[in-house]
Amino acid sequence: MRSLKDTRNKIARAKVHTDNRANQGILEDVLERFARTHGIQPAAPGPNRWRMAMKNPMAKLAVAAAVIVIGTGLITIWHTGERAAYAFTQTVEAMQGKRSFHIQTYFGQRRKDEFWAEFDDEGNLIRFRQEEDGGPKGPLITIWENGILNRYFPRQNLHQYSRLPNTEHGIEGLEAFDPETIVQETHALVEAGRAVMETDELARYAKLVTLRVTQEDRELRQVLVVDPVTKFVVRVDDYWGTGKEGTIHKGIEVLEYNEAMDPKLFVPDFPEHAILMDQVTQEVGLAQGDMTVKETAVEAARQALEAWAQEDYATAGKLFGGMPPQWFAARDDIRPVRVLSIGEAESIDEEDRPPYLVRCQCEIERNGRTRAMTLGLIVPDVDGQPGRWHVAIRLYDEVPADTEDLDLNGADLGLVQGQLSDEEVATAVVRQFWESFQAGDYEAVEKLVPPEAAVRVRRHFGVIKVLRIASVGPAAVMPTREDKAMVVPCTIEYEKDGQGGSIDLEALIVQHADRWVLHDFID
Amino acid sequence: MRRIYEKYHEDLLRLAVSLSGQTATAEDVVHDVFTSFIEQARQFRLTGSLRAYLATAVAHRTRNVRRTEIRQQRWTQEGERPAAEGTARPDRWLICSEDLNEVVGALAQLPNEQREVLTLRLQAGMKFREIARFQDVPIKTALSRYRCGLTKVRSLINGEVPKCDR
Structure with a gap:
């Protein structure tokens, strides 16, 4: 041996x-x-x-x-020779000469967002367009020019029209994708000794230079591809993490530099019948005045719900950030007929900063029945209108229907909470659901969902093969009428008809006595 | 050029046959690597070891050949090799030793990634860092592939091993 x-x-x-x-x-x-x-x-x-x-x-x-x-x-x-003389500083300098770019971003192997941006001679942004995949919430088109931001949500047919000045910090969303910013940040990190840059040996047929940057403290590997003639960076790939969880890959490919762009790209040519959320031609939201931000949030929520209950859509529309009456008409099934209570402003992140969430108990009428429902209203500031705050329904799409009607009939469904926290048990339900699905153990799958949901699960997911559970959690609390409920985001990689894909879902996990079941997927 | 050729050609052939499992493929790959090397010489910039560079070129080209083979297999009937592939060439350049026959047979049963790490490390003498870069994986992954591959080869060699150049 x-x-x-x-x-x-x-x-x-x-x-x-x-x-x-x-x-x-x-x-x-x-x-x-x-x-x-x-x-x-x-x-x-x-x-x-x-x-x-x-x-x-x-x-x-x-x-x-x-x-x-x-x-x-x-x-x-x-x-x-000439090529041996390439130095990254040349790229840093060359990138300052960019006047426009057209880029495509990637997440893993999936195409994500596409950007077109134009800059003036000083490098200031003139205008940009972004077409976003948008994930489970649907796609999104953003156009910005002259301090006006147009965002169109095709799935909701909603056109948000607001002011957004281009501050010295740049426009949020664009900054992370600007190749010039990426190059500058990388250069600064390398100069500060916080990252190591290596240049690949040029293959004999290579027309591009590959630079590899490693940041050990962030477990980030970055690969930059540079055109040695123009010195522009033409591709950036970030690889995060190396452990068992696998590597997350995000990439940017520059499709064009300094090419003349079609002006139509920057015209907000959205459907005429789109719902216009106008925050430019009118003052919207509630002025903070002498109140604290938290007091303003509670007051804005109260006034908004009361106006809606009274069918005063002019007032309600402004408090809801400029929504027109047709927006309320589409939500008549959750229109409050009476406001029962307004909760306190709750922080939604660990740092206790706005926007805050206000839970409100209301009575609504549906199918001739009066029901109590908790609505979670989020209260952000109005873009371009300092000191004003508007409300938005955070949980509208996520309110579970009639969870109290679920009859488990003593069935051995879901997971027992035991010593686990709410978050832990909810995450465990979702993980077990997908693991059972992946293993083809449909009996175990159906033990995690209510009987009536089993058919839906089979219909939706029976045609796919789960390849990998990319992520599960973290769980977040969802306020509901009576039951405790948690929302658990998850990302699944699957195969259908020989084609691979990835889907982001949010699972709604509801507590019944000492058990937790997967009530539904929200998206 | 002659010195480069004489110094490296046998090592590269050994590497190519270990990676591809086929002597005919290995010969083509190494011949192509040398001819490409001189044809593209003006665009070539050597920043590390020439040996590692040539070994990487062999590994890349072998990968491409394997991909082409897979595509060809899809075009032909299931399990049927393309006609030219099985034809024995009379002018054989490469002759495997008995040991190499045994090693190639065992390596052929490993996943590509493990086979690449083992051969690039043990036959081309590349550093794990260079191999990790070649495979575009973290160095830990390369190390883990190496350990796993080596253990498998040991088991295969201790048991029954298919012969090279089937």
């Missing part, structure tokens, strides 16, 4: 033999190509004379010596 060391030696020392005649023929072929490529004429023009000459040992030696001398000379030239 061989040890690992023996195996290693066997692989390393295993020999090949070459046939001498074949060897000589191939060498001659290679040398002939070498001479032809570099304009060196063989000792005689015809192959026969060449071979005859090569029969002379002295001639052979002389040619070999010449080849070696020329070869050495060429290698020296390569080392000192």
Whole structure:
């Protein structure tokens, strides 16, 4: 029996033999190509004379010596040639000359966002367009010019029209994708010794320079591809993480630099019947005045719901950030008929900063029945209208329907909470759901969902094969009428009809007594 | 050029046959690597070891050949090799030693990534960092592929091993 060391030696020392005649023929072929490529004429023009000459040992030696001398000379030239002189600082400088770019972003292998941006001679942004994949919330088109931001949400047919000045910090969303910013940040990190940059050996056919940047403290590997002629960076790929969770890849490909762009790209040519959320031609939201931000949030929520309950759509529309009456008409099934209570402003992040969430108990009427419902209103500031705050329904799409009606009939469904926290048990339900699905254990899958949802699950997911559970969690609390509920985001990679794909979902996990079940997927 | 050729051609052939499992493919790959090397010489900039550079070129080209083979297999009937591939060439350049036959047979049963790490490390003498860069993976992944591949080869060699150049 061989040890690992023996195996290693066997692989390393295993020999090949070459046939001498074949060897000589191939060498001659290679040398002939070498001479032809570099304009060196063989000792005689015809192959026969060449071979005859090569029969002379002295001639052979002389040619070999010449080849070696020329070869050495060429290698020296390569080392000192123009391409060897490339330095990253040239790219940093060249990028300052960019006047426009058109880029495509990637997440993993999936195309994500597309940007077109134009800049003035000082490098200030003139206008941009972004077409976003948008994930589970649907696609989004953003156009910005002269401090006016137009955002169109095709799935909701909503056109948000607001003011957004281009501050010195740049426009949020564009900054992270601007190749110039990326190059500057990378250069600063390398200069500060916080990142290491290596230049790949140029392959003989390569027309581009590849730079590899490693930031150990952030587990980030970055690959920049530079055009050595223009010195512009043409591709940036970020790889995060190296552990068991796998690597996250985000990429940017520059499709065009400094090309004239079609002006129509920057015209907000959205459908005429789109719902216009106008924050430009009118003052919207509630003025903060002497109130604190939290007090303003509570007051804005109260006034907005009361106006809606009274069907005062002019007032409600402004408090809802400029929504027109048709927006409320589409939500008549959740129109509050009476406001029961307004909660306190809650922080939605750990740093206790706006926007805050206000939970409100309301009575609504649906199908002739009066029901109580909790609405979660988020209260952000109005873009371009300092000191004013408007409300938006945070949980409208996410309010579970009639969860109290779920009858488990003593069935052994879901997971028992045990010693787990709400977040832990909700995440465990979702993970177990997908793991069972991946393993083809549909019986286990159906034990995690209510009986009526099992059919829906089979219909939606029965046609796919789960390849990988890319992420699950973290879970977040969802206020509902009576039950405790959690929302757990998850990303699944799947295969359908031979095509791979990835989907982001939010699972709604509801508590029934000491058990938690997967009630539904929100998107 | 002659010196470069004479110094490296056998090592590159061994590497190519270990990566491809086919002597005919290995011969073509190494011949192509040398001819490309001189044809593209003016665009070439050597920043590291020439040996590692040539080994990487062999590995790249072998990958391409394998991809082409897979595509060809898809075009032909299931399991049927393209006609030219099985034809024995009379002017054989490369002859495997018994040891290499055994090693190539074992390596052929590894996943591509593990086979590349093992051969580039043990036969081309490349550093793990260079291999990781070549495979575009973290160095830990390259190390793990190496350990896993080596253990498998040991098991295969201790058991029954298919022969090279089937």
